[in-house]
Amino acid sequence: MAPRDQQNGDKKEEALRKLFVGGLSRETTDDQMREYFNGFGEVVDNIVIKDNGGNSKGFGFVTFATKDSADACIRAKNDGGGHSVNGKVVEVKRAIPRDAEPDQREKNTKMFLGGLNKSTTEQTIKEYFEQNFNCTVDSVDLIYERKDTCAPGQEPRPRGFGFVTINDFDAVDHICVMRHHDTDLTELS
Numbered sequence: 001m002a003p004r005d006q007q008n009g010d011k012k013e014e015a016l017r018k019l020f021v022g023g024l025s026r027e028t029t030d031d032q033m034r035e036y037f038n039g040f041g042e043v044v045d046n047i048v049i050k051d052n053g054g055n056s057k058g059f060g061f062v063t064f065a066t067k068d069s070a071d072a073c074i075r076a077k078n079d080g081g082g083h084s085v086n087g088k089v090v091e092v093k094r095a096i097p098r099d100a101e102p103d104q105r106e107k108n109t110k111m112f113l114g115g116l117n118k119s120t121t122e123q124t125i126k127e128y129f130e131q132n133f134n135c136t137v138d139s140v141d142l143i144y145e146r147k148d149t150c151a152p153g154q155e156p157r158p159r160g161f162g163f164v165t166i167n168d169f170d171a172v173d174h175i176c177v178m179r180h181h182d183t184d185l186t187e188l189s
Contacts, residue, residue, distance in 0.1 A: 041069020
């Protein structure tokens, strides 16, 4: 792997291990946050964000040693009724990198799929996401040529892009952080 590709791979891997923690008590310290999140796996970095006066802004970030630990933390939020740090219920979600496209920063369940093979079907896309990301695909919309632009007797062909709607914000964040996928999808955003 070339150095630039390695750096991009490292950034993507870190993005999958890094979580945003919102709604922290103003009294929560870095150590208290680390202690809580160590219950889901080894924490390699964490920070409570502070203003210029050293006061907590009420949010922070935690980075786990493995993607599996970050995933376990996300699952615990969904399965166990949430997280509580230093006596306060907090929101935990995958951190979206600063260099992400603006539309990736918004909470969304509908994603654009680009670079699809002409042979890609709705079923192929549905199976890929449901099998690889433990989610439910609500809809797949492949975009086809307009019928009035086709030769007589010819059916519209896929244009190589479409949209997928998934029922889980966390799964969508995970998918978007990965950006490129090893299937007949070559790019999604």
